[in-house]
Amino acid sequence: MSRHRRWLVCGVIAAVIGGSLYDIMTDCEHWPFSPYPMYSDVRREYVLKRFWLFGIEKETGREMSLLDAQYVQPFDRSRLTHALMRIYRGQVDRQPLLSRALQDCWVRYEALRRAGRHHGPPLSGVQLYLMTWQLASSGHQAEQQASRELLAEVTDSTDSGE
Amino acid sequence: MRWYWALRQRWHSFWFEPVEPVNLGVCRLLFFGAFFLLYLPLDVTLWAGVSDVFWMPVWLFRRFHLPVLSAPMLGMFQGFWKVALGLSCLGLFTRTATSASFLFGVYLLGLPHNFGKTHHFDAIVVFVLGIMALARCGDSWSVDRLIAVARRGRGSSAVRPVPSGEYAWPVRLVWALMALIFLGAGVSKLRHSGFDWIVSDNLAIMLLQHVYQPVAQADPLVSWSFAVARARWLCQLLAGATIVLEVGYPLALISRRARWVIVPGAFLMQVGIRLLMGPTFHQFLICNLFWVPWDGVGRWLVCRFRGRQPCAVFFDGACGLCQGTVSVIRSLDLMQRVDCYDARHQWPVIESKFPCLNQEACLEEMHVITPDGKCVTGFYAYRELAWVLPLGWVALPLLYLPGVSLVGRWVYTFVASRRHRGGCPLPLRSGGTIVTPL
Numbered sequence: 001m002s003r004h005r006r007w008l009v010c011g012v013i014a015a016v017i018g019g020s021l022y023d024i025m026t027d028c029e030h031w032p033f034s035p036y037p038m039y040s041d042v043r044r045e046y047v048l049k050r051f052w053l054f055g056i057e058k059e060t061g062r063e064m065s066l067l068d069a070q071y072v073q074p075f076d077r078s079r080l081t082h083a084l085m086r087i088y089r090g091q092v093d094r095q096p097l098l099s100r101a102l103q104d105c106w107v108r109y110e111a112l113r114r115a116g117r118h119h120g121p122p123l124s125g126v127q128l129y130l131m132t133w134q135l136a137s138s139g140h141q142a143e144q145q146a147s148r149e150l151l152a153e154v155t156d157s158t159d160s161g162e
Numbered sequence: 163m164r165w166y167w168a169l170r171q172r173w174h175s176f177w178f179e180p181v182e183p184v185n186l187g188v189c190r191l192l193f194f195g196a197f198f199l200l201y202l203p204l205d206v207t208l209w210a211g212v213s214d215v216f217w218m219p220v221w222l223f224r225r226f227h228l229p230v231l232s233a234p235m236l237g238m239f240q241g242f243w244k245v246a247l248g249l250s251c252l253g254l255f256t257r258t259a260t261s262a263s264f265l266f267g268v269y270l271l272g273l274p275h276n277f278g279k280t281h282h283f284d285a286i287v288v289f290v291l292g293i294m295a296l297a298r299c300g301d302s303w304s305v306d307r308l309i310a311v312a313r314r315g316r317g318s319s320a321v322r323p324v325p326s327g328e329y330a331w332p333v334r335l336v337w338a339l340m341a342l343i344f345l346g347a348g349v350s351k352l353r354h355s356g357f358d359w360i361v362s363d364n365l366a367i368m369l370l371q372h373v374y375q376p377v378a379q380a381d382p383l384v385s386w387s388f389a390v391a392r393a394r395w396l397c398q399l400l401a402g403a404t405i406v407l408e409v410g411y412p413l414a415l416i417s418r419r420a421r422w423v424i425v426p427g428a429f430l431m432q433v434g435i436r437l438l439m440g441p442t443f444h445q446f447l448i449c450n451l452f453w454v455p456w457d458g459v460g461r462w463l464v465c466r467f468r469g470r471q472p473c474a475v476f477f478d479g480a481c482g483l484c485q486g487t488v489s490v491i492r493s494l495d496l497m498q499r500v501d502c503y504d505a506r507h508q509w510p511v512i513e514s515k516f517p518c519l520n521q522e523a524c525l526e527e528m529h530v531i532t533p534d535g536k537c538v539t540g541f542y543a544y545r546e547l548a549w550v551l552p553l554g555w556v557a558l559p560l561l562y563l564p565g566v567s568l569v570g571r572w573v574y575t576f577v578a579s580r581r582h583r584g585g586c587p588l589p590l591r592s593g594g595t596i597v598t599p600l
Binding site: 001005006008009010012013016017020021023024027029030031032033034035036037038039040041042043044045046048050073074075078079080082083084086087097100101103104108111131133135136137 | 208279281346349
């Protein structure tokens with residue numbers, strides 16, 4: 001191994017280790033470096049709060065959950081709910097942004113449906129709720145839906161999804 | 163200054179210990195093979211159509227102003243990337259393929275993280291692609307190596323890569339990466355939550371949340387979370403074990419004993435997360451292959467199968483084409499189950515051991531005598547060799563398909579009849595040492 005090659009490799013090693021340690025020490029994210037903060041916050045309450053996307057079926061008017069990968073691709077449900085949460089929490093004037101986001105989800109849902117990439121029904125609107133469940137601390141399977149709060153919606157009357 | 167020299171010595175002995183290239187070559191083959199299969203169905207073209215309201219770029223894309231390419235461009239990039247992954251697995255045009263895998267991979271794997279959430283399971287892939295692009299991972303267990311061996315025939319010992327630190331640092335850097343990732347995860351938990359992460363009902367609540375309304379990118383595979391959550395002591399024990407494994411992972415770098423506990427422990431932890439909570443860590447699980455001493459595994463397999471009777475191959479030692487072929491066979495003979503005999507220069511030995519053979523016939527066609535005493539020639543000789551050469555196992559089903567033997571015999575006859583036309587197509591190479599396995 002030549003001297004120059006060894007120095008190059010040492011430089012790469014130092015950069016990789018140094019970058020990783022920097023993000024760990026500063027708790028900052030510089031993708032692909034990261035402090036890997038997944039699940040690092042402690043949960044104290046037996047409550048589950050989630051942003052949830054629903055579609056309103058055009059023919060029946062029923063609500064259906066859209067958080068299925070086939071409906072929201074290329075998003076997965078985790079990424080989409082997190083993105084919507086960031087839009088909701090990060091902006092002062094969030095309502096127009098949320099409407100645009102829901103509109104985008106609806107347009108893509110319909111495009112995927114027409115392309116045959118899923119078999120969901122046509123929709124007449126999309127709604128975003130903040131859902132809250134009270135979990136059974138005993139660990140048994142029964143659950144209670146405590147409440148839900150409508151955060152944003154787009155419908156045929158407010159905007160067209162086609 | 164003594165401590166400086168001692169530290170320097172430790173640094174060099176850890177990163178640049180001279181080792182054989184086998185381990186790195188096998189890691190390359192398995193790593194790129196696994197990710198080729200994992201990412202084959204990947205389609206990132208839909209990201210081109212996502213509204214910019216979702217555009218929340220990560221540091222790399224923000225820093226270098228990397229845009230979202232159009233759908234056709236993304237389609238082309240991902241096609242090139244998948245081809246590069248496949249070529250990297252095979253070890254064909256290795257340097258180019260691994261470099262392309264890294265460059266395309268950084269963009270394609272990073273792109274989805276710019277739309278609201280960073281999933282943390284594939285950053286390690288980006289790093290390992292970069293390491294392999296820089297490493298000499300094509301020096302062993304690669305098509306490039308086979309081509310080099312075939313071209314040199316019975317060549318000199320310079321053909322064989324010598325043990326070098328070039329083959330140690332890539333594997334050790336992947337180890338260090340994994341150690342830092344787990345360390346970061348453990349430190350984050352302690353920083354944000356302290357020991358409450360262990361002693362509170364945190365893990366029990368987390369399990370229930372994931373099983374009631376799965377919101378990770380995949381659903382839990384089992385419903386045991388309810389039972390586990392009911393046992394508070396078990397949740398606290400698992401939480402404590404998680405912190406210990408994560409924070410203690412760097413010990414695996416310096417202690418072989420710790421490695422035997424920590425690496426499998428972290429592997430099982432991620433399997434458990436997948437089963438009980440849903441998040442997939444396939445990429446991390448695959449990267450654990452770098453911890454396996456594949457050269458040691460190979461030595462064990464050779465010892466295990468060494469006792470079996472070998473195949474005997476008889477070839478024309480005056481023919482360059484035959485020499486190249488035999489060199490490749492020797493390279494692929496990982497189980498050391500093939501003995502090669504030169505029918506032109508070793509005939510007295512052959513005649514005494516195998517009186518049934520005829521020298522003229524052996525010079526005309528390659529002969530193989532199988533362990534059970536059967537003598538086959540030409541295409542059928544290659545087919546018998548496929549049973550004892552591990553790479554041949556892949557081709558075995560194909561070689562027994564109807565019609566293949568007919569085509570194979572024709573091809574063999576065509577090549578064999580032309581190998582001496584106007585002189586042998588490849589020059590005879592004299593001297594040199596026996597080519598060693600891959």
